[in-house]
Amino acid sequence: MLVEALQFPATLAPSATFRYNAPVEILKFFLQTGWIAKIVLMVLVIFSLGSWSVILAKWRELATAKRASERFLKGFRNAARLNDVAQSIASNRDSPLASMFQAGYTELETQIKTAQKAAGSEGVYRIRSLDNVARSLERAVGAERERLQRALPILATTASATPFIGLFGTVWGIMNTFMAIGATGSTSITTVAPGIAEALVNTAAGLAAAIPAVVAYNHLLAKIRKLNRMMDDFMLEFLNLVERNFT
Numbered sequence: 234m235l236v237e238a239l240q241f242p243a244t245l246a247p248s249a250t251f252r253y254n255a256p257v258e259i260l261k262f263f264l265q266t267g268w269i270a271k272i273v274l275m276v277l278v279i280f281s282l283g284s285w286s287v288i289l290a291k292w293r294e295l296a297t298a299k300r301a302s303e304r305f306l307k308g309f310r311n312a313a314r315l316n317d318v319a320q321s322i323a324s325n326r327d328s329p330l331a332s333m334f335q336a337g338y339t340e341l342e343t344q345i346k347t348a349q350k351a352a353g354s355e356g357v358y359r360i361r362s363l364d365n366v367a368r369s370l371e372r373a374v375g376a377e378r379e380r381l382q383r384a385l386p387i388l389a390t391t392a393s394a395t396p397f398i399g400l401f402g403t404v405w406g407i408m409n410t411f412m413a414i415g416a417t418g419s420t421s422i423t424t425v426a427p428g429i430a431e432a433l434v435n436t437a438a439g440l441a442a443a444i445p446a447v448v449a450y451n452h453l454l455a456k457i458r459k460l461n462r463m464m465d466d467f468m469l470e471f472l473n474l475v476e477r478n479f480t
Contacts (some may be wrong), residue, residue, distance in 0.1 A: 249403075267409065270431040272349070274438055275400035277395055279458035281442040284391040286470050287384045288449040295381070296454045301328035302463055309334065309467075313342075329460060331375035333426065336373035337471050340366050340480065360479045370468045377464060381457050399439015406431025 305325040312318045319338055325331040327350040360366070410428025 250452070253358075265430065267405075269405050270353060270402050273398060273405070273427075273435050273465045276398055277438040277442050280391045280395050280398075281438075281445075284388055284442065284449070288445065288453075289340060291384060291453050292449075295453060295460070297327045297457070297464060298329060298380075298381070298460060301325045302330045304328070304458065304466065305330050305461075324337040329381065329430075329464055332372040332377055333370055333464060334471065337366050337368045339473070340369040341475060345479070358479055360475070363476055363480055367468075367472055367474055370471065374423025375463050378457075378461060382459060385450065385453065385457075387448040389447045392443050392450055395439045395442040395446070399435045399437075399442075402439070403432040406433075406435060 302325075305321070305328045308325075309318050309330075310320050315338060318334060322335055331453045341360060344362065344365065345358055348359050348361065355450075406428045408428070409431060410425045413425065413428060
């Protein structure tokens with residue numbers, strides 16, 4: 234008799250199967266939410282899609298810039314003449330170092346031509362102002378840094394704003410839950426489920442948008458810092474070369 238009393242009912246027997254389809258349940262939650270929650274979710278989706286497009290584009294851009302810069306720097310150090318380096322710029326357009334070299338080389342060439350006209354001889358290869366070359370390089374560095382950092386504010390905005398947008402949806406869902414309890418006087422799952430669904434879905438959506446943006450922003454910023462150090466080192470190397478050979 235005791236064994237029979239401890240047996241599971243037929244509906245709760247261990248052999249009974251319970252299937253949970255997460256995508257379907259999430260879709261049901263979404264359909265149960267109100268129009269405010271749907272607007273919040275759409276805003277979070279837009280932020281997420283925008284941040285992922287920036288992540289993929291900047292990842293590819295920075296990887297290409299790093300490879301092109303390493304290739305250009307190797308060619309620069311192995312070149313016998315600056316003219317040879319200038320001719321290789323077209324194949325290294327993605328490198329910020331190539332743009333820097335173009336700016337410095339243009340200023341160097343202009344000063345040499347001016348000195349040759351003043352001396353009346355094409356054999357003169359001297360410049361009057363190393364500072365002008367340095368300023369040309371600094372302008373190029375500033376332009377390249379701005380180009381490399383372009384679109385990163387989108388990731389920063391997504392990382393900082395989406396948790397609060399999701400929090401707004403969470404608070405709204407909880408408010409709806411309390412309003413439903415107050416209107417019906419019942420705390421059954423049928424009463425509180427729609428509001429709780431709004432709160433949970435918006436919380437999850439806010440975190441899902443913010444976390445990849447934070448991680449990608451920090452990683453991409455580290456890559457940009459490495460390229461910035463490479464540009465600073467190249468500027469010093471180029472100025473040393475000019476000072477040794479053209480002053």
